[in-house]
Each structure stands twice: as C-alpha cells, then as structure tokens.
Amino acid sequence: MGGLTADFDDRQAALYLAQGQAALQAGDAPAATAALTAARGHPVTRLEAHNLMERxxxxxxxxxxxxxNCEVSPQDDIFRFFAGHPTSVNPLRDYFADGWRTLSELMLLLESVQRPLLGAGSFLEFASGHGxxxxxxxxxxxxxxxxxxxxxxxxxxxxRDTLGVPGFLSAARPEDVAxxxxxxxxxxxxxxxxxxxxxWGRWLARLVDAVEPGGLLVFTTHGTEAARRARVTLDAEGYFFAPSSESTAIDAQEYGTAFTDERFVQARMAELAGPxxxxxxxxxxxxxxxxxxVVRRR
Structure with missing residues (x-):
C-alpha cells in the first residue's frame, strides 16, 4: 500500500479505514499503519483512524x-473547531500544539507572580472540556x-477514562456545584x-470558594482588545454578550460569547464577600x- 496520498474521496477513505481495522484484527501492524495513515489524511475518517493509531x-x-496520550474524543468541540477552521491545514497537529501552548502560557504567568506551576500541590481545571x-x-x-x-x-x-485524572460534574447553576x-x-x-x-459574578464567587487559603484562581476573559477586534460595543458596565459559541453541548443563552473590560471584572471582585x-x-x-x-485567596 505504498504511495498512498490524502487525495481521495469519502468512499476511498472509508475503504482505507476498513482495511486498517481488518489489518489490526489480523495482527498485521505494517498494513494497518499504511491504511490508517491514509484514512487519517481525509476529514471524514481522520479522527477514527487517528484514535486507532494511538490506541x-x-x-x-x-x-x-x-x-x-493523544486520543481525541469524537465529541470534542475544540477539535471540531480546528478541523473546520480555514487556516488549519493539519487539525490534529494544531489541536495538540494549542494545548501545549496553553500550558506554556500558564507556566509563564504563574512564574511572573512567583508561584511556579510545578509547586502546585493540587490543581483543579474547571470547565475542562475534553482534555x-x-x-x-x-x-x-x-x-x-x-x-x-x-x-x-x-x-x-x-x-477520567482516557487521561487517568479524577473528575466531577459541574452544574448549570454555580450554587449547585459541590x-x-x-x-x-x-x-x-x-x-x-x-x-x-x-x-458572571455568581460563578466568580463560587470559584473563589474552591480555592484553598493562600491559593490561586486563574481565569481568562475577552477584554477590551478582543472586543475591538470583534467590533462589539461594551455597555456602560463594560460588558457585552451574544448567544453563540463553538459549543454544541450547552445552551447558547447560558454559554455564548462575552466581552468584559477591566472595570467590569474589578467591580465583580469588589462584590465578593471573601477576601x-x-x-x-x-x-x-x-x-x-x-x-x-491571577487572584489570590487570602
């Protein structure tokens, strides 16, 4: 099966995927590699072929x-975002590189406040998605x-099942999260x-409550520059919301796209009961x- 390319139609892609699956069952790793590599090059079969190669x-x-571990959930909205983005010529590579970039940016951020990531005794990734x-x-x-x-x-x-970490369900209402x-x-x-x-403010208060004394809450917002790029106008409070996002699993009225300036976030901080x-x-x-x-709980 040498000389395979990604230039084939959906039907041919499905055939390569089936050949790869059959080769795996027969214990023929070289044939499985060739067929699944070809199937991974086509959008229709890319993710299934990829996951078989990883497993x-x-x-x-x-x-x-x-x-x-590089298995990707078929339900992963972020992978689908990359797969459908016109600038992404290699969605799998872009997806993994983006996760690594996020880790690098977090490590640099925590270093800047003298709280190195590797010193964290416990770490909660909230709204974690599919990994x-x-x-x-x-x-x-x-x-x-x-x-x-x-x-x-x-x-x-x-x-939990693929990456081996403990996890628990969140809730639609912040007050319902335990x-x-x-x-x-x-x-x-x-x-x-x-x-x-x-x-917005209710979630901020609830998440501060998840931080141990002396610990950190790190969160992100679409700020003033993001609003300018999106050509949206913030209201008098410094806030804007539109009921749309990349997620297909959550009601857009509860999980849309929000923009907030520094004043808005600082005002929500001032409303918190805790120090x-x-x-x-x-x-x-x-x-x-x-x-x-980066917020410290005193």
Missing part, C-alpha cells in the same frame, strides 16, 4: 512526538495532582468569556487574545 501505538502516532489542555497538564504535574470538572458528562468521563475539596490552583480557561451577565487580592491582570495573555487574571 495501538502504530508508527506515526502523535504520542510518539507529543509525549502524552485539549488536560493531557499536557498531566505530563507536567502527574495525574494524582490534577482534577477536572465540566458540565458535560462525556467530557468528564473521557478525562466542591470535593479546595485546591491550590483553580484554572478556568475561557469560561468567563462565555457567561451571561446573570451568572481576595488580584496579583496580576495580563491583557491578551492566552492565545494573544484572552486577558488573564
């Missing part, structure tokens, strides 16, 4: 060079120090950039797009 550790599996970032975090900290939480049951199950414990670092990537005004201290506000920190906030 069987075939030559060319992404885990060979990424160094982490785009989690798999890299596990490589840095070990699964025993990482906990995930998401409102989508399949996302939590995937992280914390199993408090954590040294609570990381909330791109949740507040999706929240409606009615729940908190902003250690850093870093505009355009994550993905050169979302602002980062």
């Amino acid at each position: 069987h550790q075939l030559p060319g599996a992404f885990s060979e060079w990424v160094g982490v 785009r970032f989690t798999r890299h975090l596990v490589k840095a900290l070990g699964a025993e120090r990482v906990t995930v939480s998401d409102v989508v049951p399949d996302a939590v199950a995937f992280a 914390w199993p414990r408090r954590y040294g670092v609570v990381f909330v990537l791109s949740l507040f950039s999706h929240l409606p005004r009615s729940s 908190v201290e902003v250690l850093r506000w870093a505009p355009m920190w994550f993905w050169h797009h979302q602002d980062a906030w």
